[in-house]
Amino acid sequence: MNQNSRTVPDADQPFVSLGGGLSEESKLELLEYWRSITKRKWAILGLGLLVALLAAAVVYSLTPVYRATSTVLIEQGKRKVLSIEDVYGGMSQEKEYYQTQVEIIKSREVANRTVRGLRLWEYPEFDPRKPDTSLIGKAKEALGIKAEEVAWNEDRLVAATVETFSKSLSVEPVRLSQLVKLSFEAEDRQLAALVANAVADAYIGADREAKFSMTQQANDWLQQRTQALRDKLATSEKALQAYREKQGIVSLSGSAQTVIGQQIGEVTQRLVEAKARRAEAESAYEQMKSVRDGDYSSVPAVVRSTAVGEAKRQESTAALKVAELQQRYGSEHPRMVQAQSELKAAKENTLRQMQTVAASLTREYESARATERALEGALSSAKGTVQNVNRQEFQLSVLEREVESNKQLYDMFMNRAKETHESSDLQSAVARVVDPAVTPRLPVKPKKSQVIAIALVLGLFAGVLIALLLDKLDNTVKGIEDAERRFQVPVLSALPELGAAEGKSAMTMFIDKPESHLAEAVRTARTGVLLSNLDVPCRILVVTSSVPGEGKTTVSSNLALAHAQTKRTLLIDADMRRPQVARRLSLPPTVKGLSALVAGTARVEECIFTVKGSPLAVMPAGEVPPNPVELLLSQRFRETLDALARHYEVIIIDSPPVELVSDALVISPLATSTIFVVRAMETASPLVRKSLVRLQRAGANVLGVVLNHLDFSKSQRYYGEYSGYGKSGYEGYGYGQKKNAA
Template sequence: MSQIENQLINHEEEIDLGELFTILWQRKWFIVLFVIMCAAGTYKYLTLIPDRFTSSILIMFKESNSNNDAMASIMSGGLSAADDTETELELLKSRRFAGQIVDNLHLTKHPEYILNNDKFSNTYNDTSIRRSHAIDVLSKNMKIDKTSGTNLVRVSYVSLSATHAATVANDIAKTFINFKQELLEGKNQDRSAWLSTKLLGVKISLEDAEAKIVEHQNENDFVDINSAIAIEKSKMAQMTKEKLTLSSNINELELLKEQVTRYEKSPEELANLLRFSTSATIMASKNEFNNRQLEFAQVKLRYGTKHPAFKKAKQSLEDAKVKVVLDFKDHVNMLDKKFSLWQSKLLSVDKQLHISNQRLKRLGAIEFDYQKLRREFDANLQLYENLVKKLKESNMMQDLANASNVLLVEKAEVATKADNKKKPLIMALCILLSGFIAMTFVLIQAFLANKIIQFRKVVRQFDTKLVGIIPKIKVTKNKDKPLYALDMNKHEQFFEALRTTRTNILLDNKLAAQKVIAVTSITPNDGKSTLSIQLAASFSELEKVILIDGDLRFPSIGNTLCQDVNRPGLTNLIAKKSKLSDCIFREQGYGFDVLPAGFVAKNPLLYLSQPRLSKVIEFFKTRYERVVIECPPIMSVSDAYVISKHVDSIYLVVDAEKTNKADLTNVLEELKQAKVEVGGVIMNKARRSQGYYGHNYYRSSRSDFTGIKFA
């Protein structure tokens, strides 16, 4: 048994070429459009590339100690001066040699060697820059290839003009021969001596400049002058901000003092100023004074000036007035102290700013001297590096003094046709590559979006299987109700998928032996009622089947099969209120019996928890070969968990459109924890884009189902 299961798993993991072709055919216009766009872009790019021509020369470097004839040396193949040849090659690649060719042919004025928009730039009259650019272009277009095992070298030059390519290639040979002859005259030795003397002087100047920089750093005690200047500037900015704040506060107090001087004989007016009105002490005294003033006014109306109550009220008013004046003077004294303190701080900040400004000036002078010394050091360093480079080049040329002459074997000829850009080959490769990329993208997108593959991997993790894949079909009427009477010719894929599901169950020994099965779903409207009816009909072709509507909350099977909603059913049997013969009915067009839900119960769980439910199911097991029970959605209510205790296994219907991998994993995990036996998962509403239902296959295998109403 385990061997058969392994074979089935391996079969499921195999890639079906027909399935891949179906996916690619469905996205054929995307692939074609992508290929056309890539081909058009490549063709446009190839047409914009100008034609280029190549001319080449063949030169030979003879051995330094060889006295043989050059032609005899070629025929014998006895030339093997590897070291001399490598030296010659480096000389050919040097910028000095390229510069001589530029000067000989006046290439700085040739259009191919002029910078873009050079005539409108400031560098047009700068000969050195134009010459350097011409050397770069010449070096880039020149290609040197050494023939393996010989001292023959082929030098090729590429240009937009065939004549110019041949001219430059021939001039390379001519210039190189003259260049070698000049080297043989010994001028390079004097140049090397001059460079060595100059290099020694520059080295001394460089060491002297470096010593001055170190001395300057030690003398002024700094490592990074820029960091010191930045820190000092930050301090000055902070102190300047503090100075502005102190100045603002002092100006505010000076204005307040002027107001105090102006209203010092009228405390009531001063108390209305913002600085005094916010003082809790002054406001309390002012409020006390106002209260005493109101009391005095009331006493003054009732009593005479000699009455004790009048005298007491007047005295209280005087005391309150004195209290206001004293509190006001205390607040003024406190402000005077703040004024003195802020003036002292302002003087201290001004002093610190002055010191910091002097320090910053000193650091600026130090930094100026340091940059001066640094520029001197950098100039000497650059000069030293250039001299070292020139000396090495001179020494290399001096080593060539004993080398033999260069022999021109083959001159360059004007090319009759442009370099073959292999446009047809490039276009063919572009079409093939773009088509491969488009098909790869389509297949990756399809497999990433293929929920069948994802769901199959999930169910395997929970030791179950995907027993059925039901395609989505289009219906025009009663879309929210279970599918009942369907046209066999229009929905042949749907019915064939149901038969395949039935076959998968019957071919599995374990599943086939399970007589009582329940059908549920994760959420409502996943298609469990439709599949319950259709699976029962499919099983009834081979077995005696009864379909039980176990969804007591929203029963739908009886109504779907055109029965009265008040017809007795499962709840009536459990409650012992109806006979079995009154509850079960048989539809003439179907080959199975049906037990509807019965009357709507207020508490469905109470009925499903009754022991009589188990007896009812056991009774049906003795009379039928297959008992199919429809259950409510498993994530909505717990009815399915209760029914699962009385069945052999539960089949989970999954909506391929709205259910994701995480939801399926969570439900299977909950069922596993509840120790519910899951017979398998049925994937419903699978689209044709999944690639599992090819219309041509079912069309070729169509049978005559005339007169049959169901699957």
């Protein structure tokens, strides 16, 4: 069989990744979590019980603490005799008010009153003078550090006790109500009830005193303010009276402005009429002045005159008489002369009447003008008088308002002062106790059963977390399923963990103990090898691992013994750095082997030996060469391998570990397949994946993985695998009967 007849990976074939096994490890599934828990269930249960026992020891050593609760009702604004908020600027919102009262209950003032009233430092639990029994105090005592001497008096005792008192007091408002629960915890059950009630009484007493003090302050302030207002009122009244006397005002009360207003209205009306008359007179006067010849007959005002009209009527009568006589008599007739004389006298009378009316128009115009000017002067004088009166009344109103305002303030403060004085000894409390505290029967701390139960649960939970964390940190291979999931390559078989005595004869255990676990596992691996590359006349297998100590030499030897039962098989020890085959098969240390055959210093017959009790041929490594890698890379090694392949059907090569040297990376491309040995529960899976990647990149055909040193009972307990690989399982195949028959 030549090299070309073997199935050797093409050097130009691209590298095929191992898939998800080479990426970051996937998360454990729910079943794996459950397996992690169940495999350490007794340890988890033990941790939980241990934590519960420790918690029980602690809680039973603690002193029980009792809690007493007093319920207080806070009443906002009920039965209030004095509205002090009117003086101090209003009340807070209801929610803020109750919260304020709760904070007052927690205040140091209430605590001081309670501690001082009960002389709480006389109780051992709250006595600040007792020795410090805490861990820090014991440490100081052990180190010889003495506490500073304190000259105790009542004030210092109160101040020191208040700190411990405040830690034991809790104030809790009841939601959607006006109730507040005052709770106090103490080792003495009677003291707990006594203090809870004393806190409520101290709060109510402090509130009553605060109200009384506030009322007294308000009363003093009101008295001072009332006296000041009294003086101010007297001053303003004096100023008002002085102004009245100075201005000569008896009592206006609006009458002066009314009379003057009526006068102004009358003068204004007369002024309007006077202006109309003046305008009419002025029109007639202008028409009269336009007459140049003294004939005023064209002036309407003259024509409308009664006297002028009567004169014109007489003139018309005289003219008519002349006209009648003229027809009857001549111009010299006496009657005619008399009629003409009468006509002439009538005309003169008419002219005279017109002139008289024209002269009266002039006088009427001048009189209208004078009347208008007089009325205008009277109106201006009246307006000035009104303005003076307005100014006087404005100043008077200011003084009267000031007097009235001072009088109202004085009356209000006088009434409030009287109310405050009358109610100074009558103050309703802001709160009252609706449910006084009673002596408790059962302690509230420690809750022993609850603490122990919680400790047990926490212990179990911590145990589960630790178990999951250990499995998460443990990156070794646990079994076949784990190996296939991590490496994404088939698992050919799993060899069992051997004891120290069996490990010495493990090289030939396949033929020494054919009914053993290891022998059956080797048969399984042999089946996997025979089912691969069925058409290849010679199978060359390279067996390697990541690091030394994983059992690759044992696997190589037993796998070769298994193949030797049916095929011509050769086992070659190619680990020329730390050869193990010759020594473990009890061959002489000076025998020749692979190094001498490749170097040409020995023949094939001199380098091949037979295992006792088996037809297996073995070629040891021989003398360790100075340059093993160069020897394996040489053409002589390839030719030697081809020559051996023509005589054997199966050649198994035990090569060095991948992570230490590169010998396996040189040999594996020349082989049909590569078998990778992994030590279960010891070799780190990232290291195995790295070695597999290096083999693939070198061109090796990784046939599968063999798990070695696997504890079947532990795997069965942890993962539910290998249930058929127990002792009874192997006896079922008939190996036990054969041994007994032999």
